[in-house]
Amino acid sequence: MAWRSRTRNLQVFDTELSAxxxxxxxxxxSNDVLVCGTYQLQKGAGEEDATPSRTGRLYLFEFRQEAGSMIPPLTELQRLDTAAILDLKWCHVPVSGHTVLGMAAATGELQLYMLSGSQEGGRSLQTLSSVxxxxxxxxxxLDWSTGRMDSSNDVRVVCSDSAGCVSVLSLAEGALTSxxxxxxxxxxxxxxxxxxxxTQxxxxxxxxxxxxxxxLRVGPSCPTFTSKGHxxxxxxxxxxxxxxxxxATGSYxxxxxLWDGRNMRQPLSESPLGGGVWRLKWHPTHQHLLLAACMHNDFHILNCQPALEGTGDACPVVASYILHNSLAYGADWSRLSLEEPIPCSPPVAEPKESLTESGGHLRIQYESPTASFDTSLENDAGQYIPESIAAPSTTPTAGPALNSNDDSSPLSGLLASCSFYDHMLHVWRWDWGPPETGAVLTRLEH
Incomplete structure (x- = not known):
């Protein structure tokens, strides 16, 4: 029986500059910490051939969701004006006891920040190193060598640039070395x-x-393979x-x-998503789930299990998030646990008076043309609406159950995404589970 898939917007934040x-x-x-980077091209004043400048801003947020609360879950902790930001990646493990963020900048720099402070005393980003x-x-x-969450004394970063070059750097004692x-x-x-x-x-x-x-053991004079699969x-x-x-690879x-690294002559599967695939992120605990940011065609979650089992079939889309109105660039999964049960389908009811009296109203749920997903929105005043008073929903279906490492378990996921020209950051939730009313979703494992 097909499972039920649902995405729900939790909060929207205007980043002012293109996100x-x-x-x-x-x-x-620090699983409750989120960062967002922006990139703004400022045309030179005066002469037509004046060199444009690229500016950016780095935002630091904290996510706290309390059941039934009308307070938006995302709180801005800090904003730093920087050079334009092309990419952000956290080191997956602490380095000398510190949580470290890497930033690829339009100045040609790889910059590192250290997350300081605590939940009680407030947290902020402090400059650590730059090269x-x-x-x-x-x-x-940029990417870190620590993706399997293994602590190591050999922490390295790889960075690519607009000149077509790739750089590998090591991080030791808070400093980057090429x-x-x-x-x-x-x-x-x-x-x-x-x-x-x-990681070689x-x-x-x-x-x-x-x-x-x-x-890296034989040097970069010749690649181990060159694929023209895209x-x-x-x-x-x-x-x-x-x-x-x-x-997993994506392209314009x-x-x-999807590839098996032991045989790069032919991919395991090809999945057309539309729009140009700018970012791909594997789920932090479920090995078959893949998040894709598709520029002109929104954000999608793929179930790659059939393809990885050798069927050669395209990966089915099990959820889509379609509320952005501009280029879909940044996207990521959170490791936070979501404790709420899967949303049920309540009878049609009028919105609570407290909302209508405030001048807003609950929007009708959007159902996609494929009848695969439904999405709860915030009210017209931009306020976060808890699930307990959200608009009534339908119960669409979205593909087979996911056979995770041990069994087929429902799950909830917390995600963030951002779009470019409308400079918007969205935090949203995805629930996936059996169609039976009231099924309980498991927490994401750390």
């Missing part, structure tokens, strides 16, 4: 990533439509932290390809 990257903190003590990967170029992406840099692509190297299972292996994707692999620029790569050899060609 392009969001990241939940993976370190257990320039090159002149007259933009740092476009280990190597090489020309990897003919045009912009949009993305670079570690194999989390063998690195993947890169560029605007030359090529996906390449590199082995027909346009490769802009997203993520190694599966739960299943060895599995890699609107395809998500």
């Amino acid at each position: 392009d990257t969001v990241e939940w903190c993976p370190v257990s003590a 320039k990967v090159g002149t007259e170029r933009l740092a476009l992406s 280990l190597s840099q090489w020309k990897a692509h003919d045009f912009e190297a949009w993305i670079s990533a570690f194999s989390y299972w063998d 292996l690195i993947y890169s994707g560029g605007d030359d439509c090529k996906l390449k692999g590199w082995d 027909s346009m620029g490769v802009c997203s790569i993520h190694s599966n932290p739960h299943q060895e050899h599995i890699l 060609d609107e395809q998500v390809l």
Whole structure:
């Protein structure tokens, strides 16, 4: 029997500048922390050929959701004006006891911040280290070698840039040290990533439509493979932290390809999503779930289980989030537990008077043309509406159950996404479970 899938908006935040990257903190003590980065191109004043400037802002948030509360769950803790931000990634494990955030900047710098303070005393980001990967170029992406959450003294970062180069750096005693840099692509190297299972292996994707692999043990003089499986620029790569050899890639060609790293001649599956796939994120605990930010075609969650079991079939979309009105760029899963049960389908009821008296009203649920998902929205005043008084919903279905590591369990997920020209950050929830009324969802594991 098909399972029920539902996305619900929890909060919308105006970032003022164009938003392009969001990241939940993976370190257990700070799973409630979210960062968002922005990128704003400022045209030069006066002469037509004046050099434009690129500015940005880094936001730090804390997420706290109390059952039945009318208070929005996301609280801004800090905002820092910076160079334009192309990518943000938290180190998956503490470094010398500190939680560290990496930022790829339009100045060609890789910048590190340290999360200081506590939940009781307030938290903030403090500058830790910075290194320039090159002149007259933009740092476009970064990834940490710590994706399997293993503590290690060998913490490294890979960074790609607009000159087509890939750089590998080490982090020790709070400072970045360059280990190597090489020309990897003919045009912009949009993305670079570690194999989390063998961190001597690195993947890169560029605007030359090529996906390449590199082995640091033999040096970067020649890639271990060059794939032309994508027909346009490769802009997203993520190694599966739960299943060895599995890699997901996305491209401007609107395809998500799944690969077995032992055979890069042919992908395991091809899934057309539309819109250009800018970011891909594997679920933090469920090995078959993949989140995709699809630029002109919203955000989608894929169930990759059939493809990874060798069927060769495209990965079905089990949920979509469609409330952004601009380019879908940044997206990430949170590791926070969600304690509420799966929403039931209540009888039709009028909104509570406290809401209507405030000048707002509950919006009718949106049901997609495919009748696969439904979404609860905030009220017209932009206030967060708890599930207990949300609008009535339908009970659509969305594909088969997910066979996770041990069994088929319902789940709830907390996610964040951002869109570019409308400069919006959304925090939302996804529930997936059996269609029976009142089924209880399991918490996400840490």
